[in-house]
Amino acid sequence: MSEKWKFIEDEIQKLKDDGVYRKLPVNYGPCDNEIELDGRKVINLSSNNYLGFANHPRVKKAAKEAVDKYGAGAGAVRTIVGNQDLIERLEELLAEFKREEAVICFQSGLNCNIGTIQAVTAKGDLIVSDELNHASIIDGVRLSQADKAIYKHNDMADLERILKKRRKDYANVFIITDGVFSMDGDLADLPRIVELAKEHDCLTYVDDAHGSGVLGESGRGTVDHFGLHGEIDFIVGTLSKAIGIVGGYVATKQSVKDWLLHRARPLLFSTALPPAATAATIESVKMLMESEEHTEKLWANAEHFKKSLRDLGFDIGESETPITPVMIGGEAKTMDFSKALLDEGVFVSGIVFPTVPKNKGRCRVMISAAHTRENLDKAIAAFERVGRKLGVI
Numbered sequence: 490m491s492e493k494w495k496f497i498e499d500e501i502q503k504l505k506d507d508g509v510y511r512k513l514p515v516n517y518g519p520c521d522n523e524i525e526l527d528g529r530k531v532i533n534l535s536s537n538n539y540l541g542f543a544n545h546p547r548v549k550k551a552a553k554e555a556v557d558k559y560g561a562g563a564g565a566v567r568t569i570v571g572n573q574d575l576i577e578r579l580e581e582l583l584a585e586f587k588r589e590e591a592v593i594c595f596q597s598g599l600n601c602n603i604g605t606i607q608a609v610t611a612k613g614d615l616i617v618s619d620e621l622n623h624a625s626i627i628d629g630v631r632l633s634q635a636d637k638a639i640y641k642h643n644d645m646a647d648l649e650r651i652l653k654k655r656r657k658d659y660a661n662v663f664i665i666t667d668g669v670f671s672m673d674g675d676l677a678d679l680p681r682i683v684e685l686a687k688e689h690d691c692l693t694y695v696d697d698a699h700g701s702g703v704l705g706e707s708g709r710g711t712v713d714h715f716g717l718h719g720e721i722d723f724i725v726g727t728l729s730k731a732i733g734i735v736g737g738y739v740a741t742k743q744s745v746k747d748w749l750l751h752r753a754r755p756l757l758f759s760t761a762l763p764p765a766a767t768a769a770t771i772e773s774v775k776m777l778m779e780s781e782e783h784t785e786k787l788w789a790n791a792e793h794f795k796k797s798l799r800d801l802g803f804d805i806g807e808s809e810t811p812i813t814p815v816m817i818g819g820e821a822k823t824m825d826f827s828k829a830l831l832d833e834g835v836f837v838s839g840i841v842f843p844t845v846p847k848n849k850g851r852c853r854v855m856i857s858a859a860h861t862r863e864n865l866d867k868a869i870a871a872f873e874r875v876g877r878k879l880g881v882i
């Protein structure tokens with residue numbers, strides 16, 4: 490062992506001692522209802538491909554045609570020559586879909602947060618953030634010159650307490666929250682956040698990565714679900730989850746878009762989305778705008794699965810979305826549960842500390858419109874067998 494790398498090798502040994510060292514599973518084919526994981530066909534209950542668009546024939550066709558017309562790469566950042574007309578078209582389409590004034594696209598949802606928060610906040614501002622917000626929001630806040638305050642998860646009394654105490658000391662105050670919280674599937678209390686923002690003259694910022702394509706009319710998101718169009722100042726969405734491809738966007742005012750085009754660092758310093766991805770995304774969004782069949786199938790699948798697990802006696806938390814956390818408890822038991830499901834041909838990743846609190850380990854099921862009833866019923870039977878064997882039910 491070389492001494493030079495001891496500082497890393499010691500850390501890796503610590504991961505192994507703690508039993509959290511892992512190899513990445515390899516998928517040998519497309520992301521779909523069934524996947525070829527480590528060379529074996531299993532039912533996939535762990536992707537964010539909520540609508541099955543990642544491997545949809547219409548979406549793949551659009552990607553192939555774009556490669557023929559536009560090539561494989563954008564060739565530069567958007568501010569130089571990477572701004573292919575496809576991206577402009579996608580932004581117009583998304584603004585229409587989201588029913589908001591303007592949309593600006595980034596290379597991912599993570600890039601939206603690390604680029605936007607930093608660009609729109611300044612010294613003398615305050616960011617007030619839910620304690621369970623996504624890592625990309627946390628990183629965005631770290632890059633900002635503003636002060637920060639954290640409120641207890643979805644605790645509106647705590648948020649109000651912070652605003653009452655600190656609002657007066659700052660120029661702009663931004664309230665930032667996930668729309669849907671990814672580990673539990675619960676929703677932010679956006680109606681109350683909007684009220685508090687009005688009362689205390691704050692700006693509102695919602696990261697709706699797990700709400701876009703899932704909640705609201707044809708998947709228009711959590712803001713549409715609550716009927717709050719025009720009330721949220723920044724709505725972040727991802728194109729990598731329900732939309733099925735890669736990328737992210739911020740729906741906001743035209744003036745904010747203009748500013749971000751000048752100051753958001755991922756736009757200025759990182760190459761634009763490849764044309765195949767942009768064209769595929771346009772097709773996905775069109776499919777959502779044409780019909781509600783995709784979101785309806787997703788919700789019907791989720792309801793069937795959740796009801797079946799609840800009837801079997803599983804604790805599936807308080808999810809209000811297709812995210813289904815099957816609560817197991819201890820870290821080792823959660824990982825054993827996940828392994829036993831895999832032996833049954835069902836892939837569900839175990840999620841444990843530090844991603845969730847200690848002894849709140851869970852197998853988090855992500856339901857998709859791509860699942861057939863047969864897929865789900867096989868998975869439910871596997872959950873029943875493993876649940877009895879490990880004494881969870």
Ligand SMILES: *Cc1c(COP(=O)(O)O)cnc(C)c1O
Binds near residue numbers: 625667697728729736
């Ligand atoms: C997944 C996720 C992101 C990151 O989106 P990508 O497009 O995959 O970068 C950002 N925010 C939240 C809340 C997410 O769940």
